[in-house]
Amino acid sequence: MESILQLKDVSKSYGGKKALKQVSLQLGAGKIIGLLGSNGSGKSTLMKLAAGLIHPASGTVQVGGMEVGLETKKITSFMPDRPLTEKWMRVEDAVLFYKEFYADFDAAKAEDMLGFMKLNKRDRVIELSKGMNERLQLTLTLSRNAKLYLLDEPIGGVDPVARAKILDAIVNYYNEESSLLVSTHLVRDIERIFDEVVFIREGEIVLQDEVENIRLKHGKSVDEMFKEVFGE
Numbered sequence: 001m002e003s004i005l006q007l008k009d010v011s012k013s014y015g016g017k018k019a020l021k022q023v024s025l026q027l028g029a030g031k032i033i034g035l036l037g038s039n040g041s042g043k044s045t046l047m048k049l050a051a052g053l054i055h056p057a058s059g060t061v062q063v064g065g066m067e068v069g070l071e072t073k074k075i076t077s078f079m080p081d082r083p084l085t086e087k088w089m090r091v092e093d094a095v096l097f098y099k100e101f102y103a104d105f106d107a108a109k110a111e112d113m114l115g116f117m118k119l120n121k122r123d124r125v126i127e128l129s130k131g132m133n134e135r136l137q138l139t140l141t142l143s144r145n146a147k148l149y150l151l152d153e154p155i156g157g158v159d160p161v162a163r164a165k166i167l168d169a170i171v172n173y174y175n176e177e178s179s180l181l182v183s184t185h186l187v188r189d190i191e192r193i194f195d196e197v198v199f200i201r202e203g204e205i206v207l208q209d210e211v212e213n214i215r216l217k218h219g220k221s222v223d224e225m226f227k228e229v230f231g232e
Ligand SMILES: Nc1ncnc2c1ncn2[C@@H]1O[C@H](COP(=O)(O)OP(=O)(O)OP(=O)(O)O)[C@@H](O)[C@H]1O
Pocket: 014, 015, 017, 018, 019, 037, 038, 039, 040, 041, 042, 043, 044, 045, 046, 185
């Protein structure tokens, strides 16, 4: 299996708090993978390590066979939980900003996605609702032609109808040769898009499997399995 993301014995603490405990994980290329866990389980920490925004205390993180660093950042597109854009910007300025910053930015794709997301180019970023802001961040993130996309809770701030729309956008606009890692605890709403899932609990990986296997082997949906493992 060609691996797009690999963690070996990765630990990370904040002060005395262990966020990841000797995590080893290998994710294959060309898949949409769900990183599922309850609040505080370590999802964002794992995403930020893969994006190169923080560094492990011990262990190694590789993207596309390379140690995380400048080269891997060129092929990794991370959707931040807060806008990377400046306060004065309108939606069109944010798009231009990304276009100038990232060599792999696809302006035609962004234009198309803005329409799909019903984003108005003249709207000020600062005045967008939380849900519309998520749509913009997703548009900017997916408009790069990256190999690995990292989406941290992309549907947290939106209502169920808009959630469906955002999931459709993810499926429609994601390039099938790349991989997409999506963290969430809203499993039921989002499981339809996953090929594979990784369950993380208190900084440890407790399950990794193809969604089809979970359905065939256990006769369960991912949401049912999640509730069983997390005892919700
Ligand atoms: N900057 C930080 N300083 C101190 N502790 C932190 C920091 N970031 C995360 N933690 C702690 O590390 C643990 C893992 O946090 P992380 O944000 O990775 O979890 P998560 O699964 O993404 O949670 P959520 O679903 O609530 O976003 C939590 O106990 C959290 O309190």
